[in-house]
Amino acid sequence: DGGITQSPKYLFRKEGQNVTLSCEQNLNHDAMYWYRQDPGQGLRLIYYSQIVNDFQKGDIAEGYSVSREKKESFPLTVTSAQKNPTAFYLCASSTPPSHLNEKLFFGSGTQLSVL
Amino acid sequence: KQEVTQIPAALSVPEGENLVLNCSFTDSAIYNLQWFRQDPGKGLTSLLLIQSSQREQTSGRLNASLDKSSGRSTLYIAASQPGDSATYLCAVRPPGNTPLVFGKGTRLSVIA
Numbered sequence: 001d002g003g004i005t006q007s008p009k010y011l012f013r014k015e016g017q018n019v020t021l022s023c024e025q026n027l028n029h030d031a032m033y034w035y036r037q038d039p040g041q042g043l044r045l046i047y048y049s050q051i052v053n054d055f056q057k058g059d060i061a062e063g064y065s066v067s068r069e070k071k072e073s074f075p076l077t078v079t080s081a082q083k084n085p086t087a088f089y090l091c092a093s094s095t096p097p098s099h100l101n102e103k104l105f106f107g108s109g110t111q112l113s114v115l
Numbered sequence: 116k117q118e119v120t121q122i123p124a125a126l127s128v129p130e131g132e133n134l135v136l137n138c139s140f141t142d143s144a145i146y147n148l149q150w151f152r153q154d155p156g157k158g159l160t161s162l163l164l165i166q167s168s169q170r171e172q173t174s175g176r177l178n179a180s181l182d183k184s185s186g187r188s189t190l191y192i193a194a195s196q197p198g199d200s201a202t203y204l205c206a207v208r209p210p211g212n213t214p215l216v217f218g219k220g221t222r223l224s225v226i227a
Contacts, residue, residue, distance in 0.1 A: 042204065043206075092158075101147070
């Protein structure tokens with residue numbers, strides 16, 4: 001059935017290591033997003049992509065990187081430059097942006113922790 | 116820069132009560148406002164979307180209103196149930212290609 005799949009559900013990072021979070025959608029959405037959520041906090045935008053082979057930085061892009069080689073996939077790499085990576089990461093995609101009716105659909109999230 | 120505030124941060128009510136969650140935003144220039152529900156350790160589920168030209172939207176026991184000129188929205192939940200316990204987040208869509216801006220959410224507990 002259609003939706004957004006994030007994997008893995010739990011991920012552990014060692015100091016100095018890069019890790020990649022997967023996000024795949026079969027909703028045929030053009031736009032995809034990565035958010036970070038810390039306990040008791042709202043969602044903060046890391047990166048977003050409105051079309052294949054193009055992406056923009058969000059509010060907290062430092063220490064993260066993304067690629068958008070395929071419409072269905074928007075992986076997020078947490079690099080060693082991100083000194084406080086422990087958080088819940090959420091991927092989302094949106095319906096064709098007519099702006100007024102644009103709706104966001106979310107994956108089930110990846111919890112990243114530092115060993 | 117658009118900012119979204121949700122008050123209260125947490126709310127506990129007995130089962131059966133009607134309740135209101137509040138959301139305010141600083142810039143009235145928005146395309147739409149959305150309310151989401153998040154269960155612990157899960158992603159967000161869209162509940163209601165109100166376009167900038169609309170005043171309210173209803174879905175079952177949920178009713179969301181929008182007063183764009185005053186920068187406020189409310190989510191009304193009728194006859195609350197323990198299954199309504201979750202965090203409710205409000206988000207606004209600014210003009211142009213700017214993504215949604217989220218509030219920090221209200222954590223709701225409905226006690227049986």
